Amino acid sequence: MDVQRLELLRELADRGSVTAVALATHRTPSAVSQQLKVLEREAGLPLTQRQGRGLVLTDAGRALARSATDVAVSLAKATALWDEFRNHASGEVSLVTFPTAGQMLLPGVIKQLGADLVLNCADEDPELSDFPAFTAEYDIVLAHSMSGQLSWAGRGLSVVPLMTEPLDVGLPVGHPLADRAWVGPRDLVGETWIGVTDGYPFERILHAIEQEAGSRLSMSQRFADLALIESFVIAGLGIALVPRYTSGGGQPGRVVLKPLRGVESERQIVALMRPDRAERLAVRTVVEALRAEAARVQQAHTAP
């Protein structure tokens, strides 16, 4: 029984097609197909079956793929162990982030890391994204969710919480509410809102405000990009929900933030990983740096 073949099965479970697995593992589809066939012959029972022009796993195949994860985890632990003996987090780590978290955390993280650890970052628009799917492609996926609502639980992924970021109400300078210490749902009725694109997680909070205030909010625009939203707020075209630590990325200091009370208004920022990749020393080092940086950012905002 061979680990490489098991790994291939696991990749197939994650990626869903032989071609995708081949692409990901730098092989030809033929090689993958052959190896899966050998595995199946060794197992003595069908692990895959054709469906249309694609290939899907049988129950047995899925079960085996799941236990292949355990193998990968213990293997990763072993390599991590010897990396620790050399104290030297080797290799490259890839990471995807949604824009605001990247802007908030990554510059500080990269400064923390040593020269022999290369961190390759990319960003993806969060509205469109199925965060867990990215774990196949990247070592670390920075994801966000509303508090409590962990949509990716129970998928067999490692989840490391990094920070909880409050979502404030962003107002233009000179707005009637701008000299208040905080605002509540009832204060916000009648305002024009700059909303987020459908499916974006902030939406839930806007709905909660409507619920509390007992009337619908008027939504003039829908954007995904925070800097764009802020520019509209600054121009006096409406108010918006804005993550507290990330605000001001575009034009610093020109949006007035007011804490929102009466509605739970915060987002969780977490790192999502495949369990085996989470064991790599290099990955663990980056995650630790992310946590440290997140704590630093949070500290910097609460201290003054």
Add this chain to the structure above:
Amino acid sequence: MDVQRLELLRELADRGSVTAVALATHRTPSAVSQQLKVLEREAGLPLTQRQGRGLVLTDAGRALARSATDVAVSLAKATALWDEFRNHASGEVSLVTFPTAGQMLLPGVIKQLGADLVLNCADEDPELSDFPAFTAEYDIVLAHSMSGQLSWAGRGLSVVPLMTEPLDVGLPVGHPLADRAWVGPRDLVGETWIGVTDGYPFERILHAIEQEAGSRLSMSQRFADLALIESFVIAGLGIALVPRYTSGGGQPGRVVLKPLRGVESERQIVALMRPDRAERLAVRTVVEALRAEAARVQQAHTAP
């Protein structure tokens, strides 16, 4: 990083020499040496070092070998899983026992097992043996110890308790104590004992009796083989400690057994295994059969 190579390192940790590893894995010493060299180059740090004409592991090597066990365990779990899917415990299982346990349990166990599971048994004299060492060679090692005193704990082995067997005092027919319901340490002063070979675990109990009774026991002979001891008891040459369920293997019914009170007098019979081998479905099946048979034997002795 390759699992096979890790496995080799683990074997080296267990067996202590390249030649032994080669022998055990059906390879030439050269092949083993080459693979270890590759592993060392991959690891980037020395895993072994020469000592005299042999080879010993460095600290890093030992640590890595330990984590190799985890890999082997998860791999064994995976193969066990697919054996379960076929419901078919495949292959051969090897087992060593000390004579009395074998006589008590093995015939019943082998009857329980299906035809497609081959159980290869061997026996070893317990007095001489370092039980854990046998786990390198055999899948299952039947071992015994006095209650509580588990000499093999913490060596990273799987231990499955099978039964606790009382150790009674064996008397010849017509002995003055033969009509008593039980005997205590003070009853035994002045008797001539047939003892066990030095280092044999029963010895502890004899010492405890001496302690309780406050005088030394006179020990006329020292044997390892139970049938031999019993033949001496039957001949009226002395009395002896005899495991209750195993007694009478030679000449049934001619030794009178009396429970011993006032001194804890029992032995634990356990199955010892390497953790990875313990995961194999075939091995688990045999262990289960052993437990069932042990329970049956114990039942048969307590019911009437």
Add this chain to the structure above:
DNA sequence: TGAACTCTTTAGACTAGCTACATGGACGTG
């Protein structure tokens, strides 16, 4: 029906790991 896509088959090349044999220290002995 044919174009596009996916998996599989086949044939051939390459490479990793094995054996066989030779080499070089370390230990024990006459």
Add this chain to the structure above:
DNA sequence: CACGTCCATGTAGCTAGTCTAAAGAGTTCA
């Protein structure tokens, strides 16, 4: 102190397993 023995390691060549490349077979969609 030289000799045989034991153990690990180099070297050369072979084999088996795994890859690529190219053709084939089945499915989907226009």
